[in-house]
Amino acid sequence: MIQYVTLFALLLTFLLLLGVIFALQRVAKTRPDGGVVGENGSTLAGYSYLLMLLAVLAAVGTAWVLARDTPWAGHILEWLNIVVRLMHITFGIAWIGASFYFVFLENALNRTENVRDELAGNLWAVHGGGFYYLEKYKSAPKVIPKNLHWFKYEAYFTWLSGFSLLFVVYYFNASSMLIDPRVLDISPLAGVGLGVGSFVVAWLIYDGLSRTALVRSKWFMVVGFIVATAFAFFYAQVFSARAAYLHFGAMLGTLMVGNVYFTIIPAQKAMVKAATEGTPLDPQLGKNALARSLHNNYFTLPVLFVMVSNHFPSTFGHAYPWAILAAITLGTAGVKHWLNLREKHQTDSAVWVLPAAVALLLAVVFVTAPPAQSGSAAGGSACTQQVSISQVNMIVQKRCIQCHSKNPTDDVFKSPPNGVVYDTPEDIIRLKDKIMQRVVVTKTMPQNNKTQITQEERDLIGCWINQGALNK
Numbered sequence: 001m002i003q004y005v006t007l008f009a010l011l012l013t014f015l016l017l018l019g020v021i022f023a024l025q026r027v028a029k030t031r032p033d034g035g036v037v038g039e040n041g042s043t044l045a046g047y048s049y050l051l052m053l054l055a056v057l058a059a060v061g062t063a064w065v066l067a068r069d070t071p072w073a074g075h076i077l078e079w080l081n082i083v084v085r086l087m088h089i090t091f092g093i094a095w096i097g098a099s100f101y102f103v104f105l106e107n108a109l110n111r112t113e114n115v116r117d118e119l120a121g122n123l124w125a126v127h128g129g130g131f132y133y134l135e136k137y138k139s140a141p142k143v144i145p146k147n148l149h150w151f152k153y154e155a156y157f158t159w160l161s162g163f164s165l166l167f168v169v170y171y172f173n174a175s176s177m178l179i180d181p182r183v184l185d186i187s188p189l190a191g192v193g194l195g196v197g198s199f200v201v202a203w204l205i206y207d208g209l210s211r212t213a214l215v216r217s218k219w220f221m222v223v224g225f226i227v228a229t230a231f232a233f234f235y236a237q238v239f240s241a242r243a244a245y246l247h248f249g250a251m252l253g254t255l256m257v258g259n260v261y262f263t264i265i266p267a268q269k270a271m272v273k274a275a276t277e278g279t280p281l282d283p284q285l286g287k288n289a290l291a292r293s294l295h296n297n298y299f300t301l302p303v304l305f306v307m308v309s310n311h312f313p314s315t316f317g318h319a320y321p322w323a324i325l326a327a328i329t330l331g332t333a334g335v336k337h338w339l340n341l342r343e344k345h346q347t348d349s350a351v352w353v354l355p356a357a358v359a360l361l362l363a364v365v366f367v368t369a370p371p372a373q374s375g376s377a378a379g380g381s382a383c384t385q386q387v388s389i390s391q392v393n394m395i396v397q398k399r400c401i402q403c404h405s406k407n408p409t410d411d412v413f414k415s416p417p418n419g420v421v422y423d424t425p426e427d428i429i430r431l432k433d434k435i436m437q438r439v440v441v442t443k444t445m446p447q448n449n450k451t452q453i454t455q456e457e458r459d460l461i462g463c464w465i466n467q468g469a470l471n472k
């Protein structure tokens with residue numbers, strides 16, 4: 001029964017989508033100039049896309065509610081995860097790709113040779129079998145061309161899909177993914193509230209700072225880094241370490257899209273308006289937009305690290321996850337800084353930037369390394385006795401197979417996470433290195449210690465692996 005209801009909901013979504021697409025096409029056809037690139041024309045298209053998104057969300061939401069407490073719920077969530085994640089990655093690549101490209105353009109412009117008076121510079125490029133010649137204007141051109149590309153939906157859709165992904169992965173299953181009672185025992189709703197609220201607060205602080213004179217000084221980066229570290233610290237005090245990392249990235253991503261939405265695009269609109277009406281242009285607008293765009297450029301590598309960090313428990317599994325995050329943020333932003341300097345041919349006086357950033361990142365590798373004898377140094381007693389596979393198997397059967405089994409009994413994970421199962425001792429032996437990493441060194445398994453493994457049990461597993469992970 002439930003399958004048919006879900007199928008029906010999906011079919012409805014599909015039909016709705018088709019309807020909206022047809023409607024969109026009609027709109028595009030009836031527009032007098034026929035184009036869809038211009039700023040005004042895309043407002044309607046924008047609303048239609050929003051409508052589509054809402055329709056999809058409503059249908060999927062209905063399907064999910066209907067399928068709750070059936071195996072279909074996990075299945076729907078998994079596919080939502082796949083679709084939304086793919087969208088997020090794709091939009092993100094388009095956005096960051098454009099961001100890198102334009103900062104590169106700005107840095108690499110030829111500003112001296114054969115540059116017409118009205119131009120700031122130009123650049124020759126060859127790509128994909130063609131030669132390109134670009135010109136940047138000092139301010140606006142005399143006539144604003146009809147077809148003007150804006151590069152903004154990449155940013156908006158990256159954020160929207162990212163925010164959806166945050167819900168799919170962390171907020172729908174807040175009690176097992178977001179909240180770790182060992183960190184702070186709060187209700188799922190409070191957790192979601194803190195997460196979403198923190199993005200608003202971060203934007204207010206950042207935007208406020210960016211409006212002060214500080215933004216023109218080098219100290220802005222220092223203050224910004226301290227504030228970012230404070231956020232990392234805050235997240236690590238309220239969420240599971242993994243979720244804390246992701247929130248840090250989502251927070252920076254929110255600042256980035258806020259810059260696009262609240263500063264860069266409005267500045268560009270004002271510039272277009274002034275140029276069209278022939279009124280004088282406020283040069284500060286362009287400067288503000290450029291500054292924000294540069295901030296975004298520095299945020300990119302730290303954000304990208306956070307997006308992949310969830311695969312690397314040695315980072316978020318450290319005893320001071322926020323400090324590791326802060327160090328990696330500084331290191332990756334440092335690498336970006338050096339890349340920017342290099343594009344401007346200014347690395348001569350700042351050769352030290354790259355080695356300093358790399359040294360910092362190497363220091364993180366060192367700091368996150370497991371102690372020489374993890375089994376004993378991880379907090380418990382030294383291995384005094386030989387640990388047998390049957391002892392380890394007993395622990396695993398008690399603490400792990402709720403999730404890591406062909407037929408999990410956990411209320412959230414209906415299929416074995418990452419396909420990892422420990423149904424037999426052979427499974428355990430085969431996967432011993434990962435068990436060492438997750439259970440003994442970083443202590444990131446069991447997931448938020450849902451099954452309440454004890455330190456003694458972790459030590460026993462550590463000893464068994466250090467003694468050669470023997471099958472006896």
Ligand code: HEC
Pocket residue numbers: 396399400401402403404410413417418420434435438439445446447450451453
């Ligand atoms: C409440 C459910 C749950 C329990 C209990 C649990 N895990 Fe996990 N485990 C997960 C989830 C979810 C993931 C995937 C996310 C991640 O990697 O953090 C995972 C991932 C892993 C991975 C990484 C697999 C990979 O391919 O990267 C290992 C190793 C692991 N668990 C080991 C264990 C061990 C050993 C135990 C018992 C001591 C255990 N888990 C208990 C939910 C659980």
